[in-house]
Amino acid sequence: MNKKDWYSIPNILSYIRLMMVPFFIYYYITAEDRNDFYIATGILVASGVTDALDGYIARRFDQKTKLGTLLDPVADKLTQLAVVAVLMIRWPIFIFLFLLFIVKEGFMLVENIRLYKRGATIDGAEWYGKIATIIFYLTMFVAVIMPNLSRTALYSIVAVASVFQLLSFVSYSKLFKRAHESLDNQQDEKVEM
Structure with missing residues (x-):
């Protein structure tokens, strides 16, 4: 694996998406009022935007990497798993x-x-x-x-x-x-x- 692949823009966006998971969990679980739920929703939306951007940039600017093909689905599935898991706590x-x-x-x-x-x-x-x-x-x-x-x-x-x-x-x-x-x-x- 090429070292510069670790620092490609799509892969950096995937790292950011992975880092958003614990923040989403924290804000959702500790939410007490409507604004707290809006913050959790904002994190979820930001995660979706970075997901769309990393795929677009990888295809448009030929920045597809082997690391990215592994990292992107992992970030997707962890995000989905985290969201549905915390929703189970409430409902x-x-x-x-x-x-x-x-x-x-x-x-x-x-x-x-x-x-x-x-x-x-x-x-x-x-x-x-x-x-x-x-x-x-x-x-x-x-x-x-x-x-x-x-x-x-x-x-x-x-x-x-x-x-x-x-x-x-x-x-x-x-x-x-x-x-x-x-x-x-x-x-x-x-x-x-």
């Missing part, structure tokens, strides 16, 4: 979304490792994964900025986010299955030759 209903998130992301990690060991990768997120992530972030944003949501509204947004996470999980399961089958077929063709 136990978030445990369903939390568990679904853990299962989906754990499955994807294992499958990506399996594919990598076979010399293949799935490059980037698919459209259904991106939509599920956007819905997930919108749900988190609404729950953080509106700490006095009605039970009906809360259950509704958690249900919508859970459905999109589940659809994304099923779609990625099919994608990984096809990828493994394709690799199996290639291997069978080599054996026949």
